[in-house]
Amino acid sequence: MPDGREIAVRSDDVPRWQDKGWLQWDQVYTVIYNSQGENREVLRIDLDLWRGQGWSDNIADMQTTLFADDGSRAAVWNDYVEDSLAGGLHLTEAEAQTLLYGADGTEMTVWNAEVEAYLTQGFYRTPEEAHTVIYSPDGAEMTVWRAEAEAYLAQGWSETPPARSTADPNRPMVALTFDDGPGPYTDKILNCLEKYGAKATFYVVGNRLGTYSKQLKREAETGMEIGCHSWSHTQLTTLNASAAANDIKRTNDRVNELTGIRPATVRPPYGSHNAAIRSAAGAPFILWSVDTLDWKTRNADSTYNAVMNSVKDGDIILMHDIHSATADAVERIVPALIERGFQLVTVSEMGSARKGGLTAGSAYSSIRP
Ligand SMILES: [Zn+2]
Incomplete structure (x- = not known):
């Protein structure tokens, strides 16, 4: 019965007892979990009582999905979330990722663990770093994506400012x-x-x-x-x-x-x-x-x-x-x-x-x- 009373019956008598309101084991009991990952079997009729004390029969209520820098994820018991965050896991996928910028201004989201490798391949952490300042022969200054600079340099622009003329135009x-x-x-x-x-x-x-x-x-x-x-x-x-x-x-x-x-x-x-x-x-x-x-x-x-x-x-x-x-x-x-x-x-x-x-x-x- 829902209150836990048990009787043993012959298999062919089961439907008859069920008609009288007797239930099978898993209709009477359930497994509940707490936020530390402990579990126990309790009567379903007591479930609200247990819920009031922080237990749940839904394991997902007691766990939080955390994200690692390499893109892997882990279900962590709620009581251990703080420790895991301190250990380098993240609450959101976005925190495990970094937005990088290509030399041509393309944006790319990569896992934090991949950042170093991308930086050595010509990606940058900020749009500012993916830009460079170039100077025309007459001193005009322009900020362009690094990938665009090449074409200008071939046209006589320079990555260094031209020497400011100190010449007096009115003297020979x-x-x-x-x-x-x-x-x-x-x-x-x-x-x-x-x-x-x-x-x-x-x-x-x-x-x-x-x-x-x-x-x-x-x-x-x-x-x-x-x-x-x-x-x-x-x-x-x-x-x-x-x-x-x-x-x-x-x-x-x-x-x-x-x-x-x-x-x-x-x-x-x-x-x-x-x-x-x-x-x-x-x-x-x-x-x-x-x-x-x-x-x-x-x-x-x-x-x-x-x-x-x-x-x-x-x-x-x-x-x-x-x-x-x-x-x-x-x-x-x-x-x-x-x-x-x-x-x-x-x-x-x-x-x-x-x-x-x-x-x-x-x-x-x-x-x-
Ligand atoms: Zn010559």
Whole structure:
């Protein structure tokens, strides 16, 4: 009976007794649980009594599902939930997960235990970290997803802000440029430029950067402009436009790898270029208005005179930092130009002081007021 009274009957008598209100065992008894996971068998008629004391015949009432950092879940007796939470389990699935951001802005929810692995694969914890700030050659600043930055960098943008021009646009200025380096005389030229607080632009050749990485880095550290003079001094017009652009990109990538700076301007070897190549390269092409012919004469007097006899405001002066005589000439040219009132600036500084920036795809042989 529901109150627990028992009688033993023959199997074939069961229906008869049931008609009189006798019940089978599991209709009279049930198993109940408490929040510590204990269980006992009690009479169903006492169930409300037990419920009042915190027991239940529904095991789920006494358990809480918790979530682990690896995505697994566990049913924990209610009394042990606090301990389990302190041990690193979570009340909700969301707490066991972290939202990560891809370099292209995609969002991904991963289990907390997977976060480290994703961070090493180019995911970021915050949208801010998945962004990077890039700068146009004329100093405009833009925040883009890291995945988008590449395309801009190929167009002459940089991850480092361009040197702010301190040039006075109303005073004469010239841009000294050095091609074909870095080389063994680059340091001597840098010593001189540093001594007089002068700036210059170095159009470097990609395949020399490994051997002369120290000189390249020093060019960057001393605030000189580093420009691209191709990977191996190839005449770019012998290549199709996309091969020429790749040659330039390869060189710029190498400079960037070594200095963190990305060249913003190109000096085409032999001054040889065309509109298709300029446009594919997406950078200003810088020619010259004073050709010192230093590579030919290898004579310091001759180089000095080539500059000092013709120099005008806005000139771009062509020299090569791979000749000893050029380094000797620079030691006289720099103070002489300053003496005559010229500001010695980088090509991009002159572009920003005089034109508000240089235009990608255009060619410049001077930047006049
Ligand atoms: Zn050259």
